[in-house]
Amino acid sequence: MPSRVFHASLKMLAFAACAVLAFALAGCAQEPPTPVPFKPVPPERILMPLYTQPAPGLVAVDVRRERGADVIVRFRDAPVYIDGQHVTDLMNGEHVVFYLSPGVHRIGVTTQFDPVVELRFMVDPRYTNRASVAFDKDHRIQIRRVAQ
Template sequence: MQLPVPSIRQRGTIALAAATVCVAACAATPAEPVPFKAVSADRIVKPGYTEPASGKVAVDIRRERTDDVIVRFRDALVYVDGERVTDLMNGERIVFYLTPGIHRLAVSTQFDPVRELQFIVTADPRYTNRASVRFDADHRIVLTRVAQ
């Protein structure tokens, strides 16, 4: 028994459907929402930034979760005012206690240059003291200030 040969139009439709499935399977999507977990104490190389003190304000930095295997297992190195403090893995967070004013928060990976953000720390409840670490479509690390 011989199967019929698809027409050129049918072959084009089949190829387009196969390409769409392949692209959809490769697209990065956010992982299921789960609570962020704290960075373990043994990975904090400068503990002074993570200890609450009088006159200091909490600054929350979170590494957004992703199911993209290209960046999922990369360490995101975190710096405060030029000093490496820790690294964040997928879905982790850390809280720094900093004096009000301008600080330099930065992130990097073994593949990316340092991305620095001038971060104004304020005790004013109208403003957020939270930042987000994520990876863009080109798998480059990004650090942004976010609303509560």
């Protein structure tokens, strides 16, 4: 008889532990993941350092490669062009800051599978100057201006 009581108590304790664990895991799942900061492109991958050096009269333009979980595009490099000049390559989760004169510039991106996609980018010190590079559902590269 005492063993039945012991087994019943043990089952009740196991059930209670499972319920507490389920509630704890459910609470964790609702919290959004902490955003990971973008990594700067390493200096050795900057082909034209002139575009990444601040100077009087130039405006910072931040170009970011959005993180993607899709394995098909995650490890592709994305060459970046400023006014037709190949300046650097962006990898998943990287960014680069260019210093450009005010006015319209062409920022282009590509991959080994895509033609160059260009964005006519108005550089203006009064506005946020940020562009986002990402891949669409068909794994094609895109670039667009984004707000800060």
